[in-house]
Amino acid sequence: MLETINRSGTTTRGDRTRNAALAALCVAIVAIAVGYGAAFGKSGTPVWAPWLLAIGIPISLGAIMILGATRGQNGIGPLKLPFLFVVGVLAIGFCAALALPATESPLSKLWLGLPARAAVVIYGIGLLPIVVLPVAYALTFETQTLSAEDVERVRAMGRENRERGLLAKDASDREPSA
């Protein structure tokens, strides 16, 4: 349904990655919408509604990151693993919090000072992605995000834009007297 534009008419790996990410984002947003919509029912929020958000949120975040990280005609290269890891950590964390029984008591075993389900949320969802994503971003920056050549290409285009702008301004300044 949603496709990227490729003026050469061929479909590259980058196009396929973007299309997959867009489709995933779209489906995830629909799932989240259904989850919210269900909460408006007369009998209150059904048990399955939070599960749609628990799955939809990680997928939507992963999809929009993949959409942003896809570069030119290439896909996301070595970033596949970090993205998969983080989407997995978030989804597993949310689902574990929903699925695990409530056993918190003064006798609960503590994990780094917190009961198990709280530890999953605070350390899993809140801290694990920090160890992976920003580091992956930095380590792949030149190859996957931005190189000095990229910046120079854009700067050259900027110079052309400014020269064209000056030429257009000169032409419009001359027009009334012509």
Add this chain to the structure above:
Amino acid sequence: MGLRTPMALLQVALPSAAQPAVVAVGVLYFGVVVAISVWAARRTRTASDFFVAGKGIGLIALTVASVSVSVSGFAFIGGPGFIYAVGLGAMYIVLPAAVTNVMGAWVLAKRMRLLGEARNLITIPDAIGARYRSPAAQGLAAVAMLVGIVGYMATNALAMGVVINSIFGVGLGWGIWIGMGVTLAYSASGGILAGIYNDVFQGTLMAVASVLVFLFVLSYGGGLGEISRTILAHDPTFLGPWGKLTPLAALSFFFVFSMGSLGQPQAVHKYYMLRDPLQLKWYPLLKTLGLVLVLLLYFSVGVGVKAFVLDGRLAPLASPDQATPSLLLHVTPIILAALVFSGVAAATMSAANSFINIGAAIVTHDLPIAFGRRVRNELGWGRAITVLIAIAAAITAQRSGTMVAFLGIFGWGLFASTLVPALAVGLNWQGATRAGAIASMATGLVVTLALETAAYRKAFTFPAGVTASAVAMVASFLVFFLVSWVTRRAAPLQLDPDVQLVMEL
């Protein structure tokens, strides 16, 4: 429990902290702010200096400044109170920080910084106008942002008044005018350059205060394990994965504060300012680590005060919002209290400065462009509009009472629902169309205003766990996809070659 929107929790009544040490640190804090402002004013000569610091800010300064504007007074006062009230469910507001900075870097930072390079852009509506080759889209984005800024500014002005009154005991009205006056002085004279370097100072102060309070709470409570044991003995639900919220409510917070972060102008606008685009490499890691430090107070005070009240070491709180003030004024050394109170003032002032600057850019730059005009002296008009916005915000905060709380409620959600699809998806999907962007922004604006107004007037009650912000953002996304698909033939015609190059890199 129904959701109480976090921005509303900024409107707390703080107890008086006007003790000599607190006043002295407060005076010192304001002295440093004034000194930085005088220095920055001498370096502000053009509109680009005023609105985007001449695109010349280094990595560390930009990172600390960005942390500073991303955290409002809520993280120091309302947030810990929210944890105290609902338990770990309140953490879903800040947990997204683990992914939002790097997500913003991948989705927006590179493309916006490069667009700034190619087109000399200075505002977020500029980027939307360039992406869709549409002054109308730029104008609509500007209007939506202006509506959100009105709310944020009034809320921050009131929060400033509350904090300054607490530190100096000058009364709420004077607190508002003193806070806004100082912020205005450096916003109007030094523009965003003064804002950035004040943010660096303020962000550092906030991080130091947060780490010290975190360490103090752990030490006073005998470690996180002991604190947890105390809470589990009295109120085990508090340390459940959702606290006392429903799962839908907690997840809803996570969605709005993660995806919605891509539309927050105070953070996104900063991408234009980095001196060298290649410095973006370490930006997400440094900013995330900075945010973790600043948010340590949020978690530790909320959980710690709960345990201290339960084991009788602190008197029961009059209201959850008193968690931080109560701990600071009754338990911690007074110098730590002084640092945190100055940190709260710093948080509100840095947010206010950022929004004043963005609002002035909208009025002097984006709205004229939307109507096919350019303001000749953007720097002069920028300074004049800055003064007007600050005065209007102070008057609104002082006079409007509960209306300010209402205005503050929808700020974050309005930015998220109007900007995220058109900006964040639009800059990465060449199939997005002008019609899709305009329809999506209009949907976000109308749905947010309609639902928030209906809820405020009690004409409508949301089911537990559902917020206007979340519904509006989802609706905005769906409309964006649908209208872009229906008008997909127009997409290639709405993309300039330089914008396409930036989107493909």
